[in-house]
Amino acid sequence: MKSPEENPLLKEVLHDERLAALRETSLNQGFDTIRRARRNRRVARVGTLALAPVLLLVVLTWRRPAQETASHAPTPGTQQRTVAATPSNNSVKIISDEELFALFPGRSLALIGRPGNQQLVELDRVGRRWPGRPSGVEN
Amino acid sequence: MFKARHSQRASVSGTAPAGVGELTRRLAGHDEEAFRTFHALYFDRLYHFLLVVTRGQEDEAREALQETLLRVARHARVFDDEDAFWCWLKVVARNAARDGGRKQRRYLTLLGRLALRWSTVEEPASEPAESNWQAMLTETLDELSPDERRLVEGKYLDGAATRELSSSTGLTERAVESRLLRLRRQLRERLLKKLNER
Numbered sequence: 001m002k003s004p005e006e007n008p009l010l011k012e013v014l015h016d017e018r019l020a021a022l023r024e025t026s027l028n029q030g031f032d033t034i035r036r037a038r039r040n041r042r043v044a045r046v047g048t049l050a051l052a053p054v055l056l057l058v059v060l061t062w063r064r065p066a067q068e069t070a071s072h073a074p075t076p077g078t079q080q081r082t083v084a085a086t087p088s089n090n091s092v093k094i095i096s097d098e099e100l101f102a103l104f105p106g107r108s109l110a111l112i113g114r115p116g117n118q119q120l121v122e123l124d125r126v127g128r129r130w131p132g133r134p135s136g137v138e139n
Numbered sequence: 140m141f142k143a144r145h146s147q148r149a150s151v152s153g154t155a156p157a158g159v160g161e162l163t164r165r166l167a168g169h170d171e172e173a174f175r176t177f178h179a180l181y182f183d184r185l186y187h188f189l190l191v192v193t194r195g196q197e198d199e200a201r202e203a204l205q206e207t208l209l210r211v212a213r214h215a216r217v218f219d220d221e222d223a224f225w226c227w228l229k230v231v232a233r234n235a236a237r238d239g240g241r242k243q244r245r246y247l248t249l250l251g252r253l254a255l256r257w258s259t260v261e262e263p264a265s266e267p268a269e270s271n272w273q274a275m276l277t278e279t280l281d282e283l284s285p286d287e288r289r290l291v292e293g294k295y296l297d298g299a300a301t302r303e304l305s306s307s308t309g310l311t312e313r314a315v316e317s318r319l320l321r322l323r324r325q326l327r328e329r330l331l332k333k334l335n336e337r
Contacts, residue, residue, distance in 0.1 A: 009295035010276055013326045014187065022201050023182055026208045030174050033212040038169045 159221040166215035174212055182208070184225075185232055187272065192236045195334030203236035210235060279329045283322070290315070291322055 101109055108123035165173030185207055189200040210231050218224035280288055293299045305312045
């Protein structure tokens, strides 16, 4: 017998009023600790749930500018083209059909398709490069 | 007769409480009822263990017990085996006792530095193993006079009522009660002294 908890004599000998008081106090303190731990756990869980969408949003917002920066980063081969394209990206000028034809002087051109979805076709090239398919620029 | 009866009790107290897996699972899940059950099952056992650890220093043992119970409430783990659970509890209890001892030693060190610069605070000797309470009790009972021993055995082993003891000893009931109280105190002091000497 290593511990005397089931021996009435040892229990009587070793236990007193102070221990009885401690028994009650420690039980109540344990309950308080358990309640606090449970509350903390609940707060942590709710906090995590509430923070998850916010974190997701933050991550997505940070990644998008990073991707855009990466796609705009100049590479040696495309540098000139990017520079040339920049003005047209910033301001779009709407021109009439006549103005469009005027941009290609001396060429046989036609606008094919419904208004708003027309294609500019260079008639000279159609037969020469892609016999079955016209090459064009969307208007 | 006394020794034989106590060795019978020994096998009973060694029985592990059933459902320790369920109990510890609920404890780890911060279940109040589980803590109540744990407290009822282990309060005495831990106190007796801590009395051994603190070498019979009751105040230290109580302080450590309180801390142990709080640590269990906070950091309970799941155990499927009662022996493993008890081993873990002993580690928690021992650490709580050591931490309490450290605080006391720090205070003593401070006092020592302030007042007795030449003295050093002694580190406690190695901790005694879990004691055999039964052997100590038997030893302590052997130190009593035959009359005193008969009275104690009659009350706590034969379960005799005070009235019966009064008629068998020729003392008044009040005198029996008071003698038993004195004997319990005497046994307690001797037991704690034995623990301290181990």
